[in-house]
Amino acid sequence: MTVTDAAAPPGPTGDGAGAPTAAAKPGPLASLGSLANSLVVPVLALVTALAVGGLVIVFSDPDTLDSWGGFFSHPGRTLSDSWDIVYDSYKGLYTSSLGTQGAIGRTLVEATPLALAGLSVALAFRAGLFNIGGAGQLVVGAMCAGWVGFTWDLPRVLHVVVAVIAGFLGGAVWGGIAGFLKARTGAHEVITTIMLNYISFLLLAYALRTDAFQRSGREDPISKPVAESARLPDVSFGDITVHAGLFLALGAAVVVWWLLDRSTVGFRMRAVGANPFASRYAGMAVGGTYLLAMLIAGGLAGLAGTSNILGRPSFSLSGGYYSFIGFDAIAVALLGRASPAGVLGAAFLFGVFRSGATGMQAATSTPVDIIGVIQALIILFVAAPALVRSIYRIRAGRGAGQTFTTSWGG
Amino acid sequence: MTVTITEPLAPAPEDEPWVEAADPLRRRRIGFGMAAVVLGLIALVAFGFGSDAGLDFTFVFSREADAVQIPDLTLPARTTAIVLGIVIVALGTLQVVGVLRTRIYLVFGIALALFVVALLAWAARGDDISIIGLLDGALRRSIPLAFGALAGLLCERSGIINIGIEGMLLTGAFVAAITASAADNTWVGLLCGVGSGVLLGAFLGVMSIRYRVDQIIGGTVINFFALGMTSYLTARVLVEYPHLNEPGSFRAFGIPGLDRLPFVGPLLFDNTIYVYLLFVLVFGLWWALFRSRWGLRVRAVGEHPRAADTVGINVLRTRYRAVILGGAVAGLGGTWFTLDAVSSFDENMTAGRGFIALAALILGRWHPVGAFMAALVFGFSEELQQRLAVLDTPIPSEFLLMTPYVVTIIVVAGLVGRSRPPAADGVPYVVE
Numbered sequence: 094m095t096v097t098d099a100a101a102p103p104g105p106t107g108d109g110a111g112a113p114t115a116a117a118k119p120g121p122l123a124s125l126g127s128l129a130n131s132l133v134v135p136v137l138a139l140v141t142a143l144a145v146g147g148l149v150i151v152f153s154d155p156d157t158l159d160s161w162g163g164f165f166s167h168p169g170r171t172l173s174d175s176w177d178i179v180y181d182s183y184k185g186l187y188t189s190s191l192g193t194q195g196a197i198g199r200t201l202v203e204a205t206p207l208a209l210a211g212l213s214v215a216l217a218f219r220a221g222l223f224n225i226g227g228a229g230q231l232v233v234g235a236m237c238a239g240w241v242g243f244t245w246d247l248p249r250v251l252h253v254v255v256a257v258i259a260g261f262l263g264g265a266v267w268g269g270i271a272g273f274l275k276a277r278t279g280a281h282e283v284i285t286t287i288m289l290n291y292i293s294f295l296l297l298a299y300a301l302r303t304d305a306f307q308r309s310g311r312e313d314p315i316s317k318p319v320a321e322s323a324r325l326p327d328v329s330f331g332d333i334t335v336h337a338g339l340f341l342a343l344g345a346a347v348v349v350w351w352l353l354d355r356s357t358v359g360f361r362m363r364a365v366g367a368n369p370f371a372s373r374y375a376g377m378a379v380g381g382t383y384l385l386a387m388l389i390a391g392g393l394a395g396l397a398g399t400s401n402i403l404g405r406p407s408f409s410l411s412g413g414y415y416s417f418i419g420f421d422a423i424a425v426a427l428l429g430r431a432s433p434a435g436v437l438g439a440a441f442l443f444g445v446f447r448s449g450a451t452g453m454q455a456a457t458s459t460p461v462d463i464i465g466v467i468q469a470l471i472i473l474f475v476a477a478p479a480l481v482r483s484i485y486r487i488r489a490g491r492g493a494g495q496t497f498t499t500s501w502g503g
Numbered sequence: 504m505t506v507t508i509t510e511p512l513a514p515a516p517e518d519e520p521w522v523e524a525a526d527p528l529r530r531r532r533i534g535f536g537m538a539a540v541v542l543g544l545i546a547l548v549a550f551g552f553g554s555d556a557g558l559d560f561t562f563v564f565s566r567e568a569d570a571v572q573i574p575d576l577t578l579p580a581r582t583t584a585i586v587l588g589i590v591i592v593a594l595g596t597l598q599v600v601g602v603l604r605t606r607i608y609l610v611f612g613i614a615l616a617l618f619v620v621a622l623l624a625w626a627a628r629g630d631d632i633s634i635i636g637l638l639d640g641a642l643r644r645s646i647p648l649a650f651g652a653l654a655g656l657l658c659e660r661s662g663i664i665n666i667g668i669e670g671m672l673l674t675g676a677f678v679a680a681i682t683a684s685a686a687d688n689t690w691v692g693l694l695c696g697v698g699s700g701v702l703l704g705a706f707l708g709v710m711s712i713r714y715r716v717d718q719i720i721g722g723t724v725i726n727f728f729a730l731g732m733t734s735y736l737t738a739r740v741l742v743e744y745p746h747l748n749e750p751g752s753f754r755a756f757g758i759p760g761l762d763r764l765p766f767v768g769p770l771l772f773d774n775t776i777y778v779y780l781l782f783v784l785v786f787g788l789w790w791a792l793f794r795s796r797w798g799l800r801v802r803a804v805g806e807h808p809r810a811a812d813t814v815g816i817n818v819l820r821t822r823y824r825a826v827i828l829g830g831a832v833a834g835l836g837g838t839w840f841t842l843d844a845v846s847s848f849d850e851n852m853t854a855g856r857g858f859i860a861l862a863a864l865i866l867g868r869w870h871p872v873g874a875f876m877a878a879l880v881f882g883f884s885e886e887l888q889q890r891l892a893v894l895d896t897p898i899p900s901e902f903l904l905m906t907p908y909v910v911t912i913i914v915v916a917g918l919v920g921r922s923r924p925p926a927a928d929g930v931p932y933v934v935e
Contacts, residue, residue, distance in 0.1 A: 295901040462738050
């Protein structure tokens with residue numbers, strides 16, 4: 094692939110025994126360097142994923158494949174056909190996600206729950222936990238927030254605040270179950286959160302059949318609309334219209350950053366995440382830290398569900414949407430390397446994918462599902478920095494070989 | 504390079520380091536005893552007193568075509584459920600009090616089985632229920648779970664966590680559907696499905712062994728990629744060329760002689776190739792892992808790779824082989840979906856069964872026979888749900904559908920202390 098060749102440095106820089114380089118120097122330059130270093134892998138991962146995704150588009154399009162059948166007689170036309178379909182697909186993706194101000198607004202709205210759910214997964218990662226249960230926590234959070242939103246009757250500002258808190262608490266309880274089980278019995282959170290996901294989907298399906306949730310006069314599983322007073326207000330900058338959930342997400346990112354990087358609790362979480370045995374030896378309450386991390390992570394995912402149901406454009410609960418977000422959140426957290434700022438950037442990128450995919454399908458015949466392929470490739474390349482480094486022959490940095498989670502035994 | 508110590512410095516491998524060790528056995532005994540009491544009370548109230556008096560239920564054990572006919576069992580529904588409920592409560596109480604000191608799981612298992620019988624008696628009141636049909640369905644539904652669990656077993660015994668079973672099943676199903684349709688031959692589909700599993704297994708191996716990617720994330724990548732790729736190709740290829748999604752299916756055939764046995768004959772020995780392959784695989788894996796030199800090496804590598812390395816076992820190669828073999832088994836299990844169960848591919852048709860398989864692996868305590876038994880339990884509960892969903896149950900159907908997931912959580916939470924993974928599971932090994 095030409096992209097690979099073009100991006101490779103002129104000579105092999107040697108990827109064997111990495112001698113300490115300029116990165117070891119202290120000072121502002123080093124931190125700038127480490128910022129660049131931490132951006133290199135995600136950016137290259139994105140580029141590589143888009144390139145491989147382009148190949149997938151080319152080699153699954155019937156017309157383009159026909160053109161490849163005549164490669165030896167018209168090599169130029171084959172290549173230009175291939176280029177055209179990839180270009181058109183990605184252009185459609187861009188236009189319908191970032192092309193107009195309205196599209197940017199939609200993208201930001203899509204990115205909001207992704208950012209909150211991504212923060213949830215990222216925070217759990219830092220504590221050494223793999224929270225696959227974002228989807229379930231989202232559902233329960235959305236159910237709680239929605240129920241407060243369409244059942245209670247409260248004055249304007251108070252109603253939103255109470256509904257948001259209810260959403261946070263709902264998610265926190267759902268995440269807390271997994272944390273509690275991990276702390277008390279050692280049950281691996283991957284299994285328990287996956288099971289809790291299924292349980293929450295069934296809970297939602299059941300709730301959407303009951304009078305308390307189902308919209309009156311409707312047969313399909315859709316909830317009542319959230320009361321006007323409980324909706325997150327719209328905020329507009331020119332034609333870019335978003336809802337207040339975006340600021341909730343930005344605020345949550347700051348809080349998570351402070352919690353992880355500046356607070357004692359966060360230090361304990363990171364210590365436990367790095368080595369539970371050493372942390373226990375140092376006198377930390379490992380189980381309690383797991384419980385706390387899962388409570389907060391669950392709450393953040395609950396907020397993601399909340400911002401979806403209380404914010405434009407849906408204002409109501411229905412099945413289906415949540416498992417998507419919960420899955421994407423893992424990719425967002427990995428791409429953002431489990432740091433709050435990185436998560437925000439990754440969430441924006443995935444918001445672009447999500448809001449642009451339908452436009453891409455309309456403009457070309459490339460199905461929206463290509464997004465799933467590209468996302469998987471991004472996670473692959475981000476999770477395997479060594480892979481990206483060996484493709485582009487970059488020397489390993491200090492973050493090489495980092496692991497996020499623990500094995501079954503902890 | 505320096506030596507990297509890869510074994511966790513766990514003082515007591517039996518228990519998690521952060522779990523308070525205040526007599527966990529006693530806590531577990533009381534917990535499971537209480538759970539049994541609750542089950543018994545549910546049976547007593549919902550299926551016993553909640554049921555109308557005077558209705559009989561009938562359990563049917565034979566189909567008309569079976570060689571040996573077993574007489575049906577007919578009993579009064581209400582009385583049976585009440586008696587069973589009382590027995591379950593008694594078992595649970597004895598457990599809590601501490602009379603039945605040992606065999607916590609055996610007692611709980613008996614209580615659970617009696618609860619299911621009470622449930623069936625209630626469900627079949629005034630009617631009959633085909634027990635052989637129920638068990639047959641349970642066996643069929645457990646096939647992908649069992650293959651998935653055996654795939655996970657192979658990987659984890661060698662020290663590689665495979666959370667990508669779900670993706671391997673899905674890929675196997677997709678590849679089998681498309682290749683069997685193209686070649687108009689189910690065997691081609693089966694082989695290609697296995698081949699796709701081999702490739703994904705090798706991919707997981709390269710990521711976790713060569714690049715030392717966190718294994719859980721590596722598996723997650725496989726799940727994402729399989730879901731994204733198969734959904735994309737379904738929309739792109741299978742929708743446009745529907746003839747590529749008509750793989751046909753394997754037929755059931757009886758094993759001469761054995762299929763004439765009463766009850767077990769029609770149940771076990773009149774099936775498609777998958778059931779027989781599964782029997783062979785369960786026995787074969789047990790023999791290979793616990794009776795052969797290869798198995799000893801795999802287990803050594805999974806428990807203590809450095810010791811294995813010291814005595815001259817090639818740790819990385821052993822792990823590669825085990826992961827690739829595991830991938831093949833998962834791919835084979837995936838082909839069941841399109842070549843036996845449904846005979847066409849649907850988006851995300853595995854629907855989380857790879858994760859249930861993982862739970863079956865843990866419940867089966869990393870043993871082939873145990874994993875198979877656990878898969879049967881999950882398959883049975885899945886079949887039971889399907890049958891109960893159409894009945895007018897006193898509990899909303901969604902809550903019945905939740906049971907296998909709740910049971911999985913209880914089991915995983917209750918068993919972890921006792922059900923111990925291979926010591927080096929999930930820990931990358933660095934050759935000196």
